[in-house]
Amino acid sequence: MTKKFIADRMNSIPPSGTINMFELALMFEKKGEKVIHLEVGEPEFDTPSYIKKAALESLEKGFTHYTSSRGIYELRAAICEDLSERGCKYTPDEILVTPGAKHAILCAILATLNPGDEVLIPTPAWPTYHVIVKMAEAKPVNIPTQQLYEINFDILEKSVTDKTRMIIINSPNNPTGGVIDKNVLERIAEIASKHDLLILSDEIYDRIVYDGFKQVSFASLKDMKERTILINGFSKTYAMTGWRLGYAAAEKYLIDNFLRIQQNSTTCPTSFVQTAALKALKTKTDDLNKMIRIYEQRRKLIVDLLNEVKNVSCELPKGAFYVFPSYNLPIKSMVLAEKILKETKVCITPGSVFYGENHLRLSYAVADEDIIEALNRLKNFFNSL
């Protein structure tokens, strides 16, 4: 393939590993084969109807033009109210509403990192952080964690150099489903204060937690607001992945700088999607709890079935809707995932995509029947190796 007109920076931006698997699966589907998709990172539930209705009403009223680049005031105020329920004190001028949490992360990183800065990323991690850090010509530094995202402080602190500027944490974590306890967050806070670091805390799965666990926001910790960039969004909590709406919350001077990137890239988030998100925040229903109860049952189902598979071992995660089992075979996860797809028509994501070799990531945001059928095929596949 020619690289004639391609910029050097593209060398550090690999194609998405998850999308690679998805495209391979599409090839089989085009041939009429039924693939079970466990690589997906989105709820299979439909967006609640009251949210869709709010968007339609907004369209009919003609709310179809540019809005404030920060996002409409009422939505930012509602986000602040929502955050205050989690002990985080923000004002509407400390919020930037963006088309998806991903864009909030892009704005935040481009506005805060200089070329050569180092960013500590506990791994396994969602690979987008690495790519965006590299786009800013900064350097991601992996901090390997134990199973289920257990952070080792010695490794974390020893990895701090005079170039370190930020730590990125993501709890509940994609891909492991691990969550960080409050006492661990406090140790991270100590390290951040001691070395004067920013914390980018991606809390997009904060409501999807089990066994009565309550995720503590990093920004709610004592004196941490000033060094926190809190990222969240509507994709996972309200099953709104395709609507594209997220936000960053941070001190006003940081938000004012993130805003300059948004103004010059997307201008503003989509007008009527913001009205729908406002409705989502203002409506108190049991939808989310119902969704979580269903995920909770599927989590147990998939973990139990995975632990029956030869050479595979899986811990019970506390959050998100992924499991990240390890396997005990001398084969790279990319090769294994492709072989599984070819032979069983079950699509899963290799752990290497998340800097977690010898693991596989499976999403259980799919129907029970699909989990049962997929695991049956995987059991036969691993038995045959």
Ligand SMILES: Cc1ncc(COP(=O)(O)O)c(C=O)c1O
């Ligand atoms: C950890 C994490 N953060 C952010 C996102 C992106 O969210 P959004 O759809 O709001 O861009 C994802 C999506 O998979 C994710 O897993």
